[in-house]
Amino acid sequence: MSSKAPTVEQRAADLRDLLEHHLYRYHVLDDPEISDAEYDRLYDELVAIEEANPQLVTPDSPTQRVGAPPSEKFQKVEHPTPMGSLEKVTTDEALEKWQEDVCKRLGTSDVVYVTEPKIDGLSINLIYEDGVFVRGATRGDGYRGEDVTPNLRTIKAISMRMRLDEGETPSLLEVRGEVYLPLSGFNALNERLVAQGKKPTPNPRNAAAGSLRQKDSAVTAQRPLSIWIHGLGMREGLPAEGHWDALQWLRAHGFRTNPYAERHESIASVAKACSAWEKKRIELDYEIDGIVIKVDSFDQQRRLGALHERPRWARAYKWAPMTAQTKLEKIHIRVGRTGALNPWAQLEPVEVGGVTVSQATLHNEEDINRKDIREGDEVIVQRAGDVIPQVVGPVLPHKRGTRPFKMPANCPLCGAEIVKPEGEAMHRCPNKACPSRGLESLINWVQAAADIEGVGEQSVRRLWDLGLVRSLPDLYRLTKEQLMELEGYGEISATNAVESIRASKEVPFHRVLFGLNIPDVGWVTAQNLARHFETVDRLAAATQEEIQEAEGIGPDRAESIAEWFADDANRQLIDELCKLGLRFEIGDELKPVEGPLTGNTYVITGTLEAFTRDEAAAQLEAKGAKVVNSVSGKTTGLIIGEEPGNSKLTKARKLEVPLLTEEDLVQLLRG
């Protein structure tokens, strides 16, 4: 090492190399050598030198990634080589058909394939001259795109200067990739927008597109965009025989390539990878909508050629999209069993994640207006992770003359004036006699509380409309003859239904309590009340303070329970049900079980093979264990079936809760 201090020029050049090197370690190799703070120190040093010596600033300097002046308009530029698009396949059969075509054209079945996740982002073409990034453009129509160079410079995962070997001098290089917004960044961005009172972006792809098309690149710099590089435009002189080699070459030269690229010797192996990734994709921090499959060999690619700018040597295996666009035709209101008003969206039916969605809940007024959803909008619908579809937000600006959604002032069923308690999200119909409450609680009774076979929601609705059943006692007085008036009930089904209604008189006390529709009393509270008071008489006679002594009941719940029992109509209902023979005293079904698993708490997720979740829970409880619905630090183990819920799994991993298979469960039950 020379003892002489380096010149300022030398130091600036060294810093540029160093910074570029650390960006490479961080963004491309995902293996940083220095801390963010150390990086910042080097960066600040270079900024200081460049400020003092403006003549030393080079276009590829890491400091040039921010602060380009806002441009008026994006220039259209022609791509040196056109950016083709991919033919898609959606089934294994189509994939096999493609393979047959490939083999027939090539006259050999000796074909190697490379697969990569298909990123749901924006296709970008990057141009490097003499190893330096000079221009980048969006795909556009494939021939001409928009020049977004200043914005691309802000993306740290894009190298400003290639890592060239000694003597390597590619005069012009065209590199293709997909710019995307990581999900973590997308969520953070939306939180920020909402906090600023702005509308959140509907999905990561739109957010990325919006970020890249900012007029002011300083705004783009605020967005944590990233890129995966997946190919080259021209590859003359590239020392690679195929796509796989090219990916390694790109990575070595400073480009961020996706780590999940795989080589496959057979199409069966490709098909397996595609279906495996359909499940695994939720683990990624970015959205993918399929798998890109390429014939590896460049020679074979050349012989296969393209059709209408679509290469015969590549396919996109696309899954059923988890999000879709459709028209929100109308916003309806449903009144629930507690009187809560639930707006829901009637949608033009659309395929999402393999099922047709035609309605979705909109939760409440505040939620609708925060997302700025209006009737007639084109909206994005998603079914992410779980089964239940949600309306994410509008795609386009609103049509003229539309107005923000407003809850009706009166109940659509009974006309009562709607109230919205301060600080609560829900609007409510305050009328305790509102038909919605009676009907919905009857439905709750037949499907949840008493679980009556042969009488479902639809039958209850029709019985209600005919005026045959307007209350629980009515249900227990229903005759076979009356039931047979209903469409769909013959002699046999009516007999069976009446029999199961009669049998449901035997449901234990706590289920009856749950079915009474007492506000704030669900499954668990009903059990606690039954255990504590043992008979309905004692419960009904209890003061608010006495009720509060039961487990899990605080002042709020105690108040609403006491209030419910103070109502004459409710006391009368209990009397009637008592006379009809329903159980209002605790049996021995709630006796605490002492067993080998006492003190253990389990959560079950996914579908088990040998038993239903209820059966598994019952067997665990019979051994003294507790089974709850959400994972926490107190959970002894998470039992995992087929297609487990992602949120429970993630939480269990984070809290280091043991994961148990169905086999482990069987072992556990055996003792």
Added chain:
DNA sequence: TAGCCTCGAGTTCA
């Protein structure tokens, strides 16, 4: 009083 845990309530489709 904060933060964790648990519960209630509402939810879609095949």
Added chain:
DNA sequence: CTCGAGGCTA
């Protein structure tokens, strides 16, 4: 399954 909020505990 998720959300919001009540109840419990450190």
